[in-house]
Amino acid sequence: MRILVVTAVAAEADAVLGGAGSRRIALPGRPRPGYGLRRQGRLDVLAAGVGPAAAAAGTATALTAADITGRPYGLVVSAGIGGGFAEVAPVGSVVVAESIAAADLGAETPDGFLPVTALGFGTDAHRPPEGLARAVARATGAVYGPVLTVSTVTGTAGHAAALAERHPGAAAEAMEGFGVAEAAAAHGVPVLEIRAVSNPVGPRDRAAWRIPDALAALTAAFAALPDPLPGASPDVPPALRPDPEEEA
Numbered sequence: 001m002r003i004l005v006v007t008a009v010a011a012e013a014d015a016v017l018g019g020a021g022s023r024r025i026a027l028p029g030r031p032r033p034g035y036g037l038r039r040q041g042r043l044d045v046l047a048a049g050v051g052p053a054a055a056a057a058g059t060a061t062a063l064t065a066a067d068i069t070g071r072p073y074g075l076v077v078s079a080g081i082g083g084g085f086a087e088v089a090p091v092g093s094v095v096v097a098e099s100i101a102a103a104d105l106g107a108e109t110p111d112g113f114l115p116v117t118a119l120g121f122g123t124d125a126h127r128p129p130e131g132l133a134r135a136v137a138r139a140t141g142a143v144y145g146p147v148l149t150v151s152t153v154t155g156t157a158g159h160a161a162a163l164a165e166r167h168p169g170a171a172a173e174a175m176e177g178f179g180v181a182e183a184a185a186a187h188g189v190p191v192l193e194i195r196a197v198s199n200p201v202g203p204r205d206r207a208a209w210r211i212p213d214a215l216a217a218l219t220a221a222f223a224a225l226p227d228p229l230p231g232a233s234p235d236v237p238p239a240l241r242p243d244p245e246e247e248a
């Protein structure tokens with residue numbers, strides 16, 4: 001099964017590839033310097049940029065290109081470093097997402113935050129295949145819990161507490177997972193999110209981020225992935241995929 005791994009920056013893509021050789025693959029469009037797609041074995045690793053919009057654009061481009069060339073992906077993985085909710089996922093730990101939630105997509109009201117679904121629109125969370133996500137968490141020694149996608153890194157204890165209250169059991173936050181998951185869902189491809197914790201979610205202290213340690217944990221997690229992944233769907237060319245409308 002071909003797997004598309006989407007990171008924000010090149011350092012995270014390097015960590016996923018773990019220092020082993022990779023081949024650069026051309027994608028349609030004009031990726032900015034430092035961003036692009038590299039292939040190593042069953043993994044294609046794309047550094048697509050920071051934030052959910054860049055992540056969705058890059059992921060959708062790679063999925064469409066793969067479909068057109070008749071070599072579709074069977075799984076998409078959003079991967080990188082992230083903030084950890086200290087009680088659940090300390091710095092240096094790895095988190096595999098039970099759910100991928102758009103934590104700041106919605107409206108602020110005098111009575112608090114309303115998710116986009118409460119406004120009558122769209123989706124506010126994607127759920128990775130449970131058996132697969134749990135198996136990956138077991139194999140990598142990761143925490144299995146909700147991962148939040150935010151467009152603004154949390155910088156106060158108060159906001160961290162509000163997020164934890166709205167998302168019981170929240171393990172980590174990062175800035176791309178929901179964008180990757182939206183693109184994967186539009187293509188009918190399952191999604192996972194794997195985050196290595198570089199900093200606690202809370203009061204901003206950029207100097208305390210443990211980025212090298214988190215990148216090393218990300219490398220170890222990808223090295224520990226089972227091959228083949230248990231329960232992952234085999235490649236199915238898009239023309240042969242069931243039409244969900246017909247199935248309903």
Ligand SMILES: O=C(O)c1cccc(C(=O)CC[C@H]2O[C@@H](n3cnc4c(=O)[nH]cnc43)[C@H](O)[C@@H]2O)c1
Nearest residue numbers: 008009011012050081082083153154173174175176
């Ligand atoms: O400066 C470096 O060497 C470096 C290496 C790898 C990654 C970075 C980044 O700054 C990546 C930004 C990326 O990190 C995620 N992230 C990390 N911590 C948090 C957080 O507390 N809240 C939200 N996002 C976080 C995020 O996904 C960004 O894309 C630098």
